[in-house]
Amino acid sequence: MKEKITKRSTDFSRWYTDVILQAELADYSPVKGCMVIRPNGYAVWEKMQSILDRMFKETGHQNAYFPLFIPESFLKKEADHVEGFAPECAVVTYGGGKKLDENLYVRPTSETIMYAMYAKWIHSYRDLPLLINQWANVVRWELRTRLFLRTTEFLWQEGHTAHATYDEAEEETLKILEIYTEFYEKYMAVPVLRGLKTESEKFAGALRTYCVEAMMGDKKALQGGTSHNLGQNFSKVFDVKFQTREGKIDYVWQTSWGVSTRLIGALVMVHGDDNGLCLPPKMASNQAVVIPIWREEDEKPSVLEVANRLVRNLNKKVSVKLDDREHYTPGWKFYEWELKGIPLRIELGPKDIEKESVLFARRDTRDKFQVSWDELSYKTEQVLEEIQKNLFNRALKFREDNTFTIDDYNEFKERNNVEGGFFSVHWCGSPSCEEKIQKETKATIRLIPFEQQTKQGKCIYCNAASEHRVIIAKAY
RNA sequence: CGGAGCGUGGCGCAGUCCGGUUAGCGCACUAGACUGGGGGUCUAGGGGCCGCCGGUUCAAAUCCGGCCGCUCCGACCA
Structure with a gap:
């Protein structure tokens, strides 16, 4: 007899780990913070890859591969980007037994090295749009890790596109968000909220970040995928210029977007139960x-x-x-x-x-x-179709049953603390209110949802006028 | 880095307080027989530098010191 899985209701976090280990999705590796993805887990990842890859290609994207190592100077070019990533990077200082002239960073993400190449490849509006995706591993030196949700090394796809206009870039950013949404809802049977990240939560170096956000079985939020409109922030520092149809020189407008092996964690936490993993038919290598x-x-x-x-x-x-x-x-x-x-x-x-x-x-x-x-x-x-539908509907109902529209701060604090869930509240847009709410409640603004009746209201924290509601929740 | 816990056959543990001869249990594993509709039964086996280093002692899994590792909870994050 196998060891019992910890009951989900007893200890969600242990249950999660138990399911992953016992279903043989992954195992702890000899290297701290890293994990081994076992054949069962990798099969799920391959399934995800094949579906997403098809969707990307259907929308005109091509795969390519860029190096693991990034020259230190590249990473330091974009100010916000350095600030965001430098602290969590692994750095190679020696190679071939000699100290390197320039340190090499193990990619935490590939914007910089890719855009250095884009600068070489793009000359004219005729070279645009450039729509590239890569399947790769990246490394982020995380302090606290959890199988699939946050590991030092993880697998993902990162799309990086360059466009002639702001509008095209924005359109691309949103198109990808639609792909992610479709993937989550139709294939993973996980309902997601789509929307915009706040300034403090957005990608380091982006103009703005869109995201899909899902509710896990313990009512906590998981950021399921992000799509960034980078504007010209990177093209300006990497000198990615092109000649327009009119003969003028302009910097390209860029986007980047990604989902990772974290998707597998979401699958476990949304559909799993006391008996273990529960795969939606479209995610199972054997149905x-x-x-x-x-x-x-x-x-x-x-x-x-x-x-x-x-x-x-x-x-x-x-x-x-x-x-x-x-x-x-x-x-x-x-x-x-x-x-x-x-x-x-x-x-x-x-x-x-x-x-x-x-x-x-x-x-x-x-x-x-x-x-x-x-x-x-x-x-x-x-x-199988019914199972696929049922899993989605069950997850959707769960999210709806645990999403609350609230206007009173104390009530929010209390309910967030006791029962958890998603809270739809008015927020004035001030980073200081955002920060205070986070400090006081451990919940963060997950996103400013697209779908909402735009009704004026008052910020739940400071009472100032608010244009929209946001979703606040404790998150992974 | 702070707090908590844990390192004993492959896995999960007992034994550690209170040192004592062959270190035990469950599961898994191997062989065989009977079995097979919700984790079968029996028989016979194999497998351990008790995390590492040092100390105390006639004697250490057990006591003392140090180190290492892992998990969980907090500060950074897809």
Whole structure:
């Protein structure tokens, strides 16, 4: 018997770690703050990559790869950028046994090195837009790490585009936010809020940062992806210039955007339960597993024969695995696959063969029901779709049930403290109110949501006039 | 860096206060038999510089000192 997973309600944070370790998504590495992504976890990442990669390419982006090392001088060119990243960088000072003439920074993000190249490649408006994405690892020397959510090294994609006009850059920034939203909601079955980051939360060096934000199973917020309109901040310091159609010289307008292996953490925290991981069908490398069952030795050949046939058939439409390991009992396998989050379990034994049916067991609801062979293919697809929808709806309802519109500061403080959740409050826009709220409540302004009825109000902290509501929550 | 906790077969732990001969348990692992519809049973096995270094002692997993590592909670962050 495997060790029990800590109950989610007992200790969310331990539950999270337990699920990841036991479902074999990742393991702690010998290097502090780093993790090893195990095959189960990496399979999820590959799934995410393939979907996002397709979406990026469909919108005209190309992949490329830039170096891991960045010359110190590059990183220091953009003032806000240095300030934001320098403290959390790993720096290489020796190479080949000799002290380097110039220190090399292990990339915390690749703006600087990429834009140094862009300056070389872009000359004319005809070279624009330049739409590049890279899949890479980056390093940020974090003080406190958590599997998938914050590790010293992590995997991500970073898109970096250059445009001829501000409007095009802004359009790109928002287009990417739409891609992220679609990915979260349609594939990960995780509902997100879209909006703008405040000045203090925006990317170091950006004009403004848009984000998607999701509610985890403990009601805390997770920043799920960011898309930055960089304006001309970087092009000016890296001298990325182009000649316009009119013959004038201008600096390019840039964007950058990314999502990371943190997505996997979100998947765990939104859909997982006391039995372990629960993967939305579109995120599972195997959507279903067939468990053959027999009592007598002479039943085995016929069960396996039928099982193989059904799996072959199903695999035309979905990805199904046959678990015919003999040294594990069916019961053991049930627990194992639930822990690992496979969306649908299909049991097939002598009783089913007699009835020409199988037994379905849904991971999300844990419902079980009989399905006849002639309906198998269709039912499988249908049930998987239902699971996908149900997971999304469940997560959406959870977020809605735990999002509160509040106008009284004391009430907000109290409820934030006791029950947690997302709080929709008026904010005047002043950084000082923002900071005070954070200090006093440990909650931060997650975003200024796009979707809201623009009603005037009064700042929840200082009572000054406010143009919009913001979402405040405790966050990862 | 501050606070808390933990280092004992692969994993989870007991033993440590109060030193004493072969260091124990559960799970996992190996072999075999019976089994198989929610973590099966039995039998027989293998596997340990008790985190590291030093000290006290006739004797150290156990006491003392130092170091190292990890996890959790706070200050920075996708």
